[in-house]
Amino acid sequence: MRRREVRRPTIDDVARKAGVGKATVSAVLNGRSRHARISADTARRVMEAARELEYRPNQLARMLVRRKADILAVVFQRGYFFLSWSSFTAEVMRGVSSAAVELGYDLMLHTRDVTDRGEADVLTDGRIDGALLLRDAGDPLVPELLERGFPFVRFFSKGELPDEPFVDADNVGGGRLATAHLLDLGHRRIAFIRGSDGSTASNDRLAGYLCELESRGVEPDPRLVFPILSPQDVPERLPDLMRRPDRPTALFVWSDDVALACIPVLLDMGLRVPADVSIVGFDSLEVCNRSVPPLTSVRQPVFDMAREATRLLGRLIDGEEPAERRILFPLQLDVRGSTAPCPARTNPSLS
Amino acid sequence: MRRREVRRPTIDDVARKAGVGKATVSAVLNGRSRHARISADTARRVMEAARELEYRPNQLARMLVRRKADILAVVFQRGYFFLSWSSFTAEVMRGVSSAAVELGYDLMLHTRDVTDRGEADVLTDGRIDGALLLRDAGDPLVPELLERGFPFVRFFSKGELPDEPFVDADNVGGGRLATAHLLDLGHRRIAFIRGSDGSTASNDRLAGYLCELESRGVEPDPRLVFPILSPQDVPERLPDLMRRPDRPTALFVWSDDVALACIPVLLDMGLRVPADVSIVGFDSLEVCNRSVPPLTSVRQPVFDMAREATRLLGRLIDGEEPAERRILFPLQLDVRGSTAPCPARTNPSLS
DNA sequence: CCGATTTGCAGAAACGTTTCAGCAAAACCG
DNA sequence: CGGTTTTGCTGAAACGTTTCTGCAAATCGG
Incomplete structure (x- = not known):
C-alpha cells in the first residue's frame, strides 16, 4: 500500500487558487472571524477553490497553534481497561461518548505501558485537552495532574483532595x-x-x-x-x-x-x-x-453519571468555574427476582 | 481548576539553559542523530538541563514535523462500538492494544458522528497513522481510503477489493x-x-x-x-x-x-x-x-487475529511491502456441554 | 607541517495552520 | 471637503518541534 506521495493541498494552495491571502482562507473556512470581514464574493471564491482542491485542513497544525486538540482521554486503572471490560465499562463509555459527540470531542484511550511518572507526562503533552479518570483511591496521578493544572474529572470514585472535581454516586x-x-x-x-x-x-x-x-x-x-x-x-x-x-x-x-x-x-x-x-x-x-x-x-x-462527568470536564477545559465541581448522584433499589424471604431452616443463626 | 498559566518549558529553554543550540538538544534527546555527533560532556549538560526544567517535548509539534502521530485508529461499524460492546469486542481490543504497545502506538476511537464522506477525511487529517477497520461488506469508506493511499487493515471481514489488506478467519x-x-x-x-x-x-x-x-x-x-x-x-x-x-x-x-x-x-x-x-x-x-x-x-x-492485523498495519505504515497482506486463520471446533445427540421423539422431521 | 577528513555544534528552514497588526480604500459625518 | 470610522484584506509572526546545510575546530595521513 505504498503511501501515495501526492502532497495534500495546503491552505496556501487554496489561497493561491482563489487569489487571496491565506489569512482570508482561514477566516472564511472557520467562519468565526473577529478581525476579518469577508465579502460574499471572496467567500464564494475561497469555498470554490477549497472544494475543487478537496482541501482538508491539517488538524495537527491547527491543534498546535490553537493549543487545543478537541480530544479527551479516558483513563482507567492501569491494566483494567482491556483486562476486565464489562457491561459496566461499556455503559460508562456510552455515556462519555454521548457527551463527547455533543461537545465536539474525540476520545482517546491510552494503552502504552508507562510508569506513574510518565503517565502524567503522556496526558499533558499537548495531544489531549482533558482527562476522565476512573482510578483507585490514593492514586499518585491525581495530585500530579492537579499540580500541573491539567483539566480532569474523576468519576465513579470519590475525590480525595481539596478542589478535586469528581462525579460519584452515594x-x-x-x-x-x-x-x-x-x-x-x-x-x-x-x-x-x-x-x-x-x-x-x-x-x-x-x-x-x-x-x-x-x-x-x-x-x-x-x-x-x-x-x-x-x-x-x-x-x-x-x-x-x-x-x-x-x-x-x-x-x-x-x-x-x-x-x-x-x-x-x-x-x-x-x-x-x-x-x-x-x-x-x-x-x-x-x-x-x-x-x-x-x-x-x-x-x-452510570450513563448519566458518565455524561455529567464529561460535561463537567468540558466546562473545566473552557476555563469556566462550575458552580458544582463535586457531583453526587442519589441511588435507589430495583427489586427484581433474585431476592426472597430468608429460608428459616437453612439459616443456622435463626432458630 | 483554572489552568495554571505557567508556560511549559520548550526546547529553546533547555537549549538556552544548557548553552547549546536547540538542534543539539533535539539530537541528544532523540538519540538517533545521523548528522550530529554529540560529545559526552554536551550530552550530559543537555540531559541535566532537561531534567531540571522538567522538559517534556510537545508531541503535537513533533507529530507535525515528523509527519507521524504514533497513533492508530480502531474503527468499528458506525454505532456498533458503544451500542453492542461484547466479550468479542473486548477480546479484539485486547489483541490490538497488545500489539500496539509493542509497536509504540497509542489507540484512538472515533466517536464523532460524521458522514461517510467525512469519515475518510477525519481519518486522513494527520492525527492518525493508520486504521484498523471492522466494517460491513461494501463499505464506501474502504475504497475511499484505498484511493487516498492511507494505510489500513480490515479485520474480521473479508477484503473485497484487489490489493486490500485484511485478516479474517476461514x-x-x-x-x-x-x-x-x-x-x-x-x-x-x-x-x-x-x-x-x-x-x-x-x-x-x-x-x-x-x-x-x-x-x-x-x-x-x-x-x-x-x-x-x-x-x-x-x-x-x-x-x-x-x-x-x-x-x-x-x-x-x-x-x-x-x-x-x-x-x-x-x-x-x-x-x-x-x-x-x-x-x-x-x-x-x-x-x-x-x-x-x-x-x-x-x-x-480473536486475540491473535487482532494482534496480527495490528502488526500488518504497522508494516504497511512503515512502507514495507509485506509478503502476505491477506491473512486467513484456520478454525477448529471446541466441543463443550451444550451439544448432545438429537432427541428422536421431539423432532417432527424424524419419524 | 599542510591539506583532507572528521568531529561537534549552530542557524535556519520547514511542517501547516491561526491570529495579530497594519493598511489601503471606501463610507460616513458634520 | 477634511477627518474619522468602517470594510476587506494581506503579510508576518507564532506554535514547538525536527532536520538540513554549513562551518569552525580538531584530528589525521604522509
Whole structure:
C-alpha cells in the first residue's frame, strides 16, 4: 500500500487558487472571524477553490497553534481497561461518548505501558485537552495532574483532595439500601462481596452495609466480607464462601458483573436463587433484566453519571468555574427476582 | 481548576539553559542523530538541563514535523462500538492494544458522528497513522481510503477489493465444522442464527452451513435461517423461532454473545440445553467455559487475529511491502456441554 | 607541517495552520 | 471637503518541534 506521495493541498494552495491571502482562507473556512470581514464574493471564491482542491485542513497544525486538540482521554486503572471490560465499562463509555459527540470531542484511550511518572507526562503533552479518570483511591496521578493544572474529572470514585472535581454516586446510601432490603426479608447472615481494596466505591458500599447492620442491631461478621474482584474469579472463589456450614443466606455483591457470574455457580452447587440464596447486585445495568432470575440491584445511573462527568470536564477545559465541581448522584433499589424471604431452616443463626 | 498559566518549558529553554543550540538538544534527546555527533560532556549538560526544567517535548509539534502521530485508529461499524460492546469486542481490543504497545502506538476511537464522506477525511487529517477497520461488506469508506493511499487493515471481514489488506478467519470452513458436528449428533433440523446482512463473517458461516447440509444430503430449510443481531434481541426474537411446531433441535449461532443469551431464554421456555436443544456458538471466547452448560463453539483466535492485523498495519505504515497482506486463520471446533445427540421423539422431521 | 577528513555544534528552514497588526480604500459625518 | 470610522484584506509572526546545510575546530595521513 505504498503511501501515495501526492502532497495534500495546503491552505496556501487554496489561497493561491482563489487569489487571496491565506489569512482570508482561514477566516472564511472557520467562519468565526473577529478581525476579518469577508465579502460574499471572496467567500464564494475561497469555498470554490477549497472544494475543487478537496482541501482538508491539517488538524495537527491547527491543534498546535490553537493549543487545543478537541480530544479527551479516558483513563482507567492501569491494566483494567482491556483486562476486565464489562457491561459496566461499556455503559460508562456510552455515556462519555454521548457527551463527547455533543461537545465536539474525540476520545482517546491510552494503552502504552508507562510508569506513574510518565503517565502524567503522556496526558499533558499537548495531544489531549482533558482527562476522565476512573482510578483507585490514593492514586499518585491525581495530585500530579492537579499540580500541573491539567483539566480532569474523576468519576465513579470519590475525590480525595481539596478542589478535586469528581462525579460519584452515594455509595454509602446504596449500601444501606441493599442491606436494609435483605434485612427486611428476614436475612441475618448477609455476606458482602467486595471489590478491590483501592476502590472507593466498594469501600463506601461496605461502609453502608456495616452501618445498616449495626443500626438494626445485627452484629457484623467480618468473615462475611469476602473479596471477589472480577467475574472470572467467581467459580474459584465463591464456593469457599458458600461451602461453610454457617454460609450466608444472602449475598450483597459490589458489582452486577460479579453478581451475575454468581448465579450459575450457585446453581451448580445445588443452591437455588432466590429460594436458597438471595442476591443483590450493584449498578442495575440492563443485563439484570435478562438473567434468570432477573437480578435485584441498586441502580446507579452510570450513563448519566458518565455524561455529567464529561460535561463537567468540558466546562473545566473552557476555563469556566462550575458552580458544582463535586457531583453526587442519589441511588435507589430495583427489586427484581433474585431476592426472597430468608429460608428459616437453612439459616443456622435463626432458630 | 483554572489552568495554571505557567508556560511549559520548550526546547529553546533547555537549549538556552544548557548553552547549546536547540538542534543539539533535539539530537541528544532523540538519540538517533545521523548528522550530529554529540560529545559526552554536551550530552550530559543537555540531559541535566532537561531534567531540571522538567522538559517534556510537545508531541503535537513533533507529530507535525515528523509527519507521524504514533497513533492508530480502531474503527468499528458506525454505532456498533458503544451500542453492542461484547466479550468479542473486548477480546479484539485486547489483541490490538497488545500489539500496539509493542509497536509504540497509542489507540484512538472515533466517536464523532460524521458522514461517510467525512469519515475518510477525519481519518486522513494527520492525527492518525493508520486504521484498523471492522466494517460491513461494501463499505464506501474502504475504497475511499484505498484511493487516498492511507494505510489500513480490515479485520474480521473479508477484503473485497484487489490489493486490500485484511485478516479474517476461514468462516466457511467454520460453518461446515459446526454443522457437521450437529449432523454427526443426528440433528436434521438445524437452525442458523445469522447476524447482520452486511457481515461477511456471518454470511460466510451461512455459506458453510448450507454447503455442509447439501453435501450430506440434507435439504436446507430457508425458514431455519433466522436473524438475531445482538444479545439484547434474543428474548424477543428467539421464541418466534422455537415456538413453531417443527422447531429446530439444534441452533448454530453466528456469535458466542448471542448464543449465550439464548440459554436462559430457552430454559425459560421449558427447553433444556442440550437435552432438548443443542447450541453451537462461534468464537469460543473464554466465557464459553463459564456458562451452564459450557458452550460448544467454533474457536476463532480473536486475540491473535487482532494482534496480527495490528502488526500488518504497522508494516504497511512503515512502507514495507509485506509478503502476505491477506491473512486467513484456520478454525477448529471446541466441543463443550451444550451439544448432545438429537432427541428422536421431539423432532417432527424424524419419524 | 599542510591539506583532507572528521568531529561537534549552530542557524535556519520547514511542517501547516491561526491570529495579530497594519493598511489601503471606501463610507460616513458634520 | 477634511477627518474619522468602517470594510476587506494581506503579510508576518507564532506554535514547538525536527532536520538540513554549513562551518569552525580538531584530528589525521604522509
